[in-house]
Amino acid sequence: MSETAAMPLNYLNVKKGIWSWLFTLDHKRIALLYLYSIGAFFLVGVVLGVVMRLELFNPGRDIIEPQTYNQVFTLHGVIMIFLFIIPSIPAVFGNFFLPIMLGTDDVAFPRLNLFSWYLYIIGALFALSTLIYGNGPADTGWTFYAPYSVKTGTNVSMSVLAAFILGFSSILTGLNFIVTIHRLRTPGMTFNKMPLFSWALYATSWIQVLATPVIGITLMMIIAERMFGVGLFDPSIGGDPILYQHLFWIYSHPAVYIMALPAMGVVSEIIPTFAQRSIFGYKPIAYSSMAIAFVGYFVWGHHMFTSGMSGAAAIVFSILTFLVAIPTAIKVFNWVATLYKGSIDIQVPLLYALAFIFNFLIGGLTGLVLGALVVDVHVHDTYFVVGHFHYVMFGGTGFAFFGALHYWFPKIWGKMYNKTRANLAFALLFIGFNTLYFPMLVLGIMGMPRRYYDYLPEFHSLNQISTVGSWILVVGLLLMIFNLVAGYLKGQKVGGNPWNGITLEWQTDSPPPLHNFDKMPELPAGGPYNYPNAKSE
Amino acid sequence: MNHTFTLPNSGHNYDAKASKLGMWLFLYTELLLFGGLFLVYMVYRSLNEEAFLLASFNLDVWMGTFNTVVLLTSSMTVAMSITALQLGDAKKSIMLLWLTIAAALIFLVVKYFEWGAKFEHGLFPGMDHFNTLPPGERLYFYLYFFMTGLHGLHVIVGGIFIGVVIKKIKNKSVNKNRYQLLENSGLYWHLVDLIWIYLFPLFYLIH
Numbered sequence: 057m058s059e060t061a062a063m064p065l066n067y068l069n070v071k072k073g074i075w076s077w078l079f080t081l082d083h084k085r086i087a088l089l090y091l092y093s094i095g096a097f098f099l100v101g102v103v104l105g106v107v108m109r110l111e112l113f114n115p116g117r118d119i120i121e122p123q124t125y126n127q128v129f130t131l132h133g134v135i136m137i138f139l140f141i142i143p144s145i146p147a148v149f150g151n152f153f154l155p156i157m158l159g160t161d162d163v164a165f166p167r168l169n170l171f172s173w174y175l176y177i178i179g180a181l182f183a184l185s186t187l188i189y190g191n192g193p194a195d196t197g198w199t200f201y202a203p204y205s206v207k208t209g210t211n212v213s214m215s216v217l218a219a220f221i222l223g224f225s226s227i228l229t230g231l232n233f234i235v236t237i238h239r240l241r242t243p244g245m246t247f248n249k250m251p252l253f254s255w256a257l258y259a260t261s262w263i264q265v266l267a268t269p270v271i272g273i274t275l276m277m278i279i280a281e282r283m284f285g286v287g288l289f290d291p292s293i294g295g296d297p298i299l300y301q302h303l304f305w306i307y308s309h310p311a312v313y314i315m316a317l318p319a320m321g322v323v324s325e326i327i328p329t330f331a332q333r334s335i336f337g338y339k340p341i342a343y344s345s346m347a348i349a350f351v352g353y354f355v356w357g358h359h360m361f362t363s364g365m366s367g368a369a370a371i372v373f374s375i376l377t378f379l380v381a382i383p384t385a386i387k388v389f390n391w392v393a394t395l396y397k398g399s400i401d402i403q404v405p406l407l408y409a410l411a412f413i414f415n416f417l418i419g420g421l422t423g424l425v426l427g428a429l430v431v432d433v434h435v436h437d438t439y440f441v442v443g444h445f446h447y448v449m450f451g452g453t454g455f456a457f458f459g460a461l462h463y464w465f466p467k468i469w470g471k472m473y474n475k476t477r478a479n480l481a482f483a484l485l486f487i488g489f490n491t492l493y494f495p496m497l498v499l500g501i502m503g504m505p506r507r508y509y510d511y512l513p514e515f516h517s518l519n520q521i522s523t524v525g526s527w528i529l530v531v532g533l534l535l536m537i538f539n540l541v542a543g544y545l546k547g548q549k550v551g552g553n554p555w556n557g558i559t560l561e562w563q564t565d566s567p568p569p570l571h572n573f574d575k576m577p578e579l580p581a582g583g584p585y586n587y588p589n590a591k592s593e
Numbered sequence: 594m595n596h597t598f599t600l601p602n603s604g605h606n607y608d609a610k611a612s613k614l615g616m617w618l619f620l621y622t623e624l625l626l627f628g629g630l631f632l633v634y635m636v637y638r639s640l641n642e643e644a645f646l647l648a649s650f651n652l653d654v655w656m657g658t659f660n661t662v663v664l665l666t667s668s669m670t671v672a673m674s675i676t677a678l679q680l681g682d683a684k685k686s687i688m689l690l691w692l693t694i695a696a697a698l699i700f701l702v703v704k705y706f707e708w709g710a711k712f713e714h715g716l717f718p719g720m721d722h723f724n725t726l727p728p729g730e731r732l733y734f735y736l737y738f739f740m741t742g743l744h745g746l747h748v749i750v751g752g753i754f755i756g757v758v759i760k761k762i763k764n765k766s767v768n769k770n771r772y773q774l775l776e777n778s779g780l781y782w783h784l785v786d787l788i789w790i791y792l793f794p795l796f797y798l799i800h
Contacts, residue, residue: 083604155604162604164611231618239611240602269622273629277739284718286735287728288633294728299636303629574598 066567081166082570087152089173094148097139097180102533104132109526112519115511125509126195127210133198134215138222139180141453142311145318147229149460150257152468154233156561156568157251159242159577164235168228175225182218186211197507202289202300206281213282216275223268230264233257244579251559251584252341256321259345263310263352271307274300298364305356313352315449317345319456320387323409326463327391328585329557330406331398335585337390344383351380358427362436370429377427384420388413403555404478408459411486415451419444422497440500446493458485458536465540466550470566473543481539484532491525558587609773616777620784627788630740634795637732644729649799651716653707657797660703661789667696668786671779681769683762690759693782697752704745737796744788751785754778
């Protein structure tokens with residue numbers, strides 16, 4: 057009794073029991089439902105990735121059959137893309153912190169929010185059901201390229217249906233966020249006074265709403281074609297497989313910005329907090345998110361430079377691809393400029409943010425290499441692409457996800473993890489990650505094709521280095537998870553604002569009360585990142 | 594629970610503007626869903642102009658025209674129903690919604706006879722006669738069934754949506770002052786109508 061009196065009611069202890077979670081309308085609890093489910097599927101994806109690396113430790117067959125290998129990399133891709141990285145930051149941290157940062161108590165449509173989570177779970181179960189039912193998981197690669205995806209005997213329809221449902225879940229989350237940002241900002245908070253994380257989510261949500269339906273209908277066409285056998289994408293009966301590729305990438309290229317933009321938003325939050333000074337170039341960072349979202353729509357053709365496209369179209373797509381680099385670079389320069397002359401406090405979240413910048417720089421620059429027409433012909437479909445993609449997605453978004461987890465951990469659970477152990481886990485992750493993926497860039501330049509089960513002897517040593525990197529990475533990952541769980545169970549209690557942050561989520565208790573604020577939140581005078589004690593220079 | 598403070602900008606308030614904005618965003622997604630199909634149609638028609646023309650002669654222009662008139666009329670009745678509720682006449686509003694549902698049913702029945710005729714002629718994908726057609730005509734019929742089928746599904750969903758609204762007007766949770774759900778169902782119904790306005794010339798009126 058005395059314990060409950062000492063502990064104020066918060067969103068975690070206000071109601072108890074499994075049903076209070078499964079039928080919750082509270083955005084914070086829904087965010088945690090997402091966190092636990094996304095985390096679980098992420099681990100499945102990691103296991104599949106490690107299996108691939110083990111198979112590639114030596115040339116030839118090591119542990120699995122070639123056909124199994126094809127299915128493993130497909131399922132790895134489907135899980136990591138559709139179940140982890142697309143929903144990761146928006147559905148977990150967006151759900152939890154967008155309303156709090158805007159100074160409101162929930163998203164605009166709380167019931168729709170819960171519905172999106174259920175759709176996510178249904179989609180996830182469909183995707184994983186292919187493991188035990190039918191002719192096994194799809195072996196097409198996560199891109200489901202026709203006509204092979206129409207003809208293979210594996211369970212493509214189920215995987216495609218899963219992607220369709222997950223897309224619907226993603227659309228509803230985006231829709232919810234856009235309306236929330238438009239309608240529920242606290243009085244006085246104009247668009248240009250929103251935290252940058254909200255701006256990033258705003259740009260992301262528009263992509264989710266406007267791009268996802270295209271993949272929805274494309275995947276439905278694949279299903280219908282498998283059911284009725286019409287040659288929509290089959291050249292032998294008049295169809296055009298290139299058309300499928302266009303339709304697929306019209307969504308799937310913008311989708312990589314769904315994955316990257318929220319990560320940039322997280323970094324834009326972490327850096328000013330740990331530099332204790334106003335962000336450099338608020339508006340350029342905010343608007344460059346919108347610019348990336350907008351230009352990102354028109355670059356999909358760069359995935360198809362080698363699959364049959366007119367020279368003129370290829371040049372246009374290549375130029376547009378280079379254009380995306382500009383707003384991205386604007387962000388990077390502004391982050392670095394924010395650190396300049398700041399009172400830098402090196403804490404775990406900042407390390408992850410800096411690692412994001414480092415990894416994303418490599419990922420971004422290798423992306424320009426791929427966007428250049430001449431070079432792309434040589435490195436297309438090699439490990440260079442795999443390396444580039446993982447640098448952007450895992451090294452970028454994945455690290456930002458971990459950074460966000462460490463940054464907001466004390467706010468979510470009101471406790472602190474062990475910082476020394478967190479630093480160690482970070483170091484292992486960073487070293488493991490680069491050992492795992494940097495050799496892939498080199499292998500790609502040397503000409504090792506992606507998605508192959510076997511390789512030539514000259515690629516042996518680099519593949520071994522890469523596989524060793526995956527072991528370091530896994531150790532780091534397990535240590536990080538262990539540390540966070542330990543922090544959750546018996547970490548030290550912290551107050552409302554352990555990092556001396558200035559955005560609205562730091563004005564309420566940790567963990568926040570059910571309705572987020574017990575009194576009206578106060579906007580910081582002079583902009584969302586105007587630290588009162590910062591040096592004037 | 595002893596919480597007394599509520600934010601003025603709470604997400605749990607009734608907010609007609611938010612609801613309307615959400616509906617419009619959803620309509621964008623619907624447009625893009627069909628947009629993908631229109632794109633595929635455009636590509637294949639430009640590659641198979643002759644075949645698309647020949648195949649289109651299998652459709653009954655009069656039935657299509659009749660259905661177009663039916664849907665346009667139903668868009669009018671749903672719009673009138675919104676005005677009726679805004680003026681406080683719930684009874685008339687419900688009557689007009691029933692007329693809209695009736696129009697939806699007429700549309701579906703006509704569609705049933707149209708599709709039925711194609712089945713009889715073996716024009717459904719996978720049937721014997723269909724398989725003897727040249728590739729361009731097969732693509733036409735595939736797109737015809739896919740697009741009108743998906744549209745038909747939207748007619749059904751729209752009809753159910755309107756039915757739910759009727760129930761809510763009856764139990765007064767949708768009323769003169771809180772009519773946004775009715776307006777949303779109207780917006781959705783207009784979208785269903787609008788898509789048909791494009792499908793009709795693309796499939797029936799090729800020349």
